[in-house]
Amino acid sequence: MAELEDKYFKGDLTVEELRELRRQVNATDDDTLGEAMRHRWMDGDLAEDDYTVATRPIWQRIETATRTAGHDWRRRAWKWMQAAAVFLVPVLFFSTYWFYRQEAVSPTGVAIFRTDAGGRATLVLPDGTSVVLNERSRLSYSPAEFNGTSRRVSFEGEAFFSVAKDSLHPFSIRADGLDVRVVGTRFNLFARKGVALSRLSLEEGKVLFTSLASHRQTAVWPGQVAVLDKQTGRISVEQKPEEVNDATAWQRNELVFRNATLRHVIAVMETTYSVKFRFSGRLNMDDIFTGTLPSNNLGEGLEIIRHSYHVRAEQRNGVVTITK
Incomplete structure (x- = not known):
């Protein structure tokens, strides 16, 4: 798979090779995939200029191939996605989500992952961070900015984050009325638009939890639950280890x-x-x-x-x- 990865970043992949890369990604377990992403991340191979140069010719070839190859392949892919009940593509190094550009990437080039009612999905970000999305949730980020120096995502819904450790590049989440900043940790975040309270339940590590309304920032430690009242901007933190376990009940x-x-x-x-x-x-x-x-x-x-x-x-x- 490494050879295909290298060809991808050089812009030398054919459409068939890109399909083969996607097949290998799907067949690789999460731990192996996460480790490969971490090495690629740490090697600094995801510079913005390289990414832009590499993806433009690849996308042009994919656009041509999918137009001329008919609709059978895309129809099969669409049926698979319906069965999974999610709009999600397994991702490796900012790559294969281009395969489903219409479903997963906005016209502005932002990578978007979302689940519908009853759906659930696991994705691995380019730095090795694992995110399990609960139903009716959405996560997005800019591949050009998520490039080795910045780790920022936007989020709405509920998800469990296992953030890859990188003390030099904190991982941040922007959600409705709040901001979360971490280095490496595991936590459940509930932050739905239209719901008055957002909740963060910390299993491991340390989190800085910020209200965008009041600009108050609070440190959260393992076993604690932080609750944000989005109207007042008030954050309350309590030691509730049993509720931390309950917060991930949706995964079970x-x-x-x-x-x-x-x-x-x-x-x-x-x-x-x-x-x-x-x-x-x-x-x-x-x-x-x-x-x-x-x-x-x-x-x-x-x-x-x-x-x-x-x-x-x-x-x-x-x-x-x-x-x-």
């Missing part, structure tokens, strides 16, 4: 509740399962629930609710009726 297909009202549980279930709940009979919506529901199986979730509250639950046409 779990919905974890601790002393939550039934009203809150139902609201989360409606969003997660894309259903509506109706109630018949007297049911106390302020009852407290502590437990775990599967995020990918409505039937199992309803079974737990049935046994916990001694109710009947029937589902029809996207509506769940709960009868006491």
